[in-house]
Amino acid sequence: MPxxxxxxxxxxxxxxxxxxxxxxxxxxxxxxxxxxFWSLTRSQVYRELAAMAEAGFIEAGETGPRDRRxxxxxxxxxxxxxxxxxxxxxxxxxxxxxxxxxxxxxxxPEERLHRILREHRAEHATRLAGYEAAQASILPxxxxxxxxxxxxxxxxxxxxxxxxxxxxxxxxxxxx
Amino acid sequence: MPxxxxxxxxxxxxxxxxxxxxxxxxxxxxxxxxxxFWSLTRSQVYRELAAMAEAGFIEAGETGPRDRRxxxxxxxxxxxxxxxxxxxxxxxxxxxxxxxxxxxxxxxPEERLHRILREHRAEHATRLAGYEAAQASILPxxxxxxxxxxxxxxxxxxxxxxxxxxxxxxxxxxxx
DNA sequence: TGGTACATGTAACATGTTACATGATTAG
DNA sequence: CTAATCATGTAACATGTTACATGTACCA
Numbered sequence: 001m002p003x004x005x006x007x008x009x010x011x012x013x014x015x016x017x018x019x020x021x022x023x024x025x026x027x028x029x030x031x032x033x034x035x036x037f038w039s040l041t042r043s044q045v046y047r048e049l050a051a052m053a054e055a056g057f058i059e060a061g062e063t064g065p066r067d068r069r070x071x072x073x074x075x076x077x078x079x080x081x082x083x084x085x086x087x088x089x090x091x092x093x094x095x096x097x098x099x100x101x102x103x104x105x106x107x108x109p110e111e112r113l114h115r116i117l118r119e120h121r122a123e124h125a126t127r128l129a130g131y132e133a134a135q136a137s138i139l140p141x142x143x144x145x146x147x148x149x150x151x152x153x154x155x156x157x158x159x160x161x162x163x164x165x166x167x168x169x170x171x172x173x174x175x176x
Numbered sequence: 177m178p179x180x181x182x183x184x185x186x187x188x189x190x191x192x193x194x195x196x197x198x199x200x201x202x203x204x205x206x207x208x209x210x211x212x213f214w215s216l217t218r219s220q221v222y223r224e225l226a227a228m229a230e231a232g233f234i235e236a237g238e239t240g241p242r243d244r245r246x247x248x249x250x251x252x253x254x255x256x257x258x259x260x261x262x263x264x265x266x267x268x269x270x271x272x273x274x275x276x277x278x279x280x281x282x283x284x285p286e287e288r289l290h291r292i293l294r295e296h297r298a299e300h301a302t303r304l305a306g307y308e309a310a311q312a313s314i315l316p317x318x319x320x321x322x323x324x325x326x327x328x329x330x331x332x333x334x335x336x337x338x339x340x341x342x343x344x345x346x347x348x349x350x351x352x
Numbered sequence: 353t354g355g356t357a358c359a360t361g362t363a364a365c366a367t368g369t370t371a372c373a374t375g376a377t378t379a380g
Numbered sequence: 381c382t383a384a385t386c387a388t389g390t391a392a393c394a395t396g397t398t399a400c401a402t403g404t405a406c407c408a
Contacts, residue, residue: 006394006395007273007276008395008396010276010280011276011280014279014280022359022360023359023360023361024358024359024360033279034275034276034279036270037270037271037272037275037276038271038272038275038276039269039271039396040396041396041397041398042359042360042361043361043362043396043397043398044395044396044397046360046361046362047361047395050361067359067360067361067403067404068358068359068360069359069360085277085280085281085284088292088295089273089274089276089277089292090273091273091274091296091299092270092271092272092273092274093215093269093270093271094212094213094268094269094270095213095214095215095268095269096213096214096268096331097183097265097266097267097268098265098267098268099210099213099214099328099331100183100186100187100210100213100214100265101261101265102324102325102327102328103190103209103210103324103325103328104186104187104190104261105261105324106321106322106323106324106325108261113324116264116265119264120267123267145282146282147282147350148278148279148281148282148289149278149279149282151278151346152275152278152279154342154345154346155272155275155339155342158338158339158341158342159335159338159339161338162334162335162337162338163334163335165334166330166331166334169330170327170330174323182366182367184367184368198387198388199387199388199389200386200387200388215368216368217368217369217370218387218388218389219368219369219370219389219390220367220368220369222388222389222390223367223389226389241376241377241386241387243375243376243387243388243389244386244387244388245387245388353408354407354408355406355407355408356405356406356407356408357404357405357406357407358403358404358405358406359402359403359404359405360401360402360403360404361400361401361402362399362400362401362402363398363399363400363401364397364398364399364400365396365397365398365399366395366396366397366398367394367395367396367397368393368394368395368396369392369393369394369395370391370392370393370394371390371391371392371393372389372390372391372392373388373389373390373391374387374388374389374390375386375387375388376385376386376387376388377384377385377386377387378383378384378385378386379382379383379384379385380381380382380383380384
């Protein structure tokens, strides 16, 4: 059909393998399952859904309560998803405004820098705690079912711990 | 003048504090100094330069060899940059196709997964080596001059080490 | 019966990517 | 003199963000 799937659209097809879902459901599922390393917005989701319905990758079902419109995966969609999976994933993009800001911050008041660093550190601490709770609540069966899902969670833990260490070193070194 | 600076445009103004530079120079400087956590493309740079010249934040100088057109910071540009610096930096965005792909990879052949993981690990090892070399070549005076620049480099080291650890654990656990 | 969470969507705009087009300078 | 690198830019498109507009169902 049209051009190849982008990663965002592909992820939606991925979720639709489990069951038909509405745009709303997909936004929430994506936020929960991949939100930490692949963000998307409602607008994007509705746009991609419309485009994929047009392309025949998904089909809208009966409108339910509250105009709820569940989309179901078609065979063409399943195929498009498989093609996407068959491509090698690209490298990560990190856009870290704090680092950019710090690269230019040499003449900023220490006080302000420390406030910002403490705020960001607190956010990372919260996220780390969330991952730790998630890890603690994992049942052994889950590992059998989806070892890679666990690896992804482990990435989150590893990342947040490293970042938190960095904040701690930085603030301690500068008596923050 | 028009809407507030975006981070990409702001970084260009930041670099122009040192000296007038052409679009080409800016692309290379940005790649070198902030490329690891703030990527930008040539097209974007030329577009932002045109917009900022229009807004009066920079001024094009005499055209040099090869149509080289150096842009110099104006007072208005200095002010706009200062305003940007005065805002609190937002949180990071990470888009990690590998993790997205892994979240859906449970029925992919192990062999392929391992190949991909090894490739990505190698890239991270290379980047880490680059940071370590950069760190080793730092003179003590540099710390006095720009402690935050060093903190940014330290972030890179911390990040790459953590990621590399993750790859190693993953590949060892699965006998890669 | 009123507030909260659910639900969908459009419009306008900002940002980022890729491909195309052109030519100058320099090193060998 | 010719290939590589430097240098600038446009066009077209893809992706991501923000604001606006509309209404429904559920729970207290």
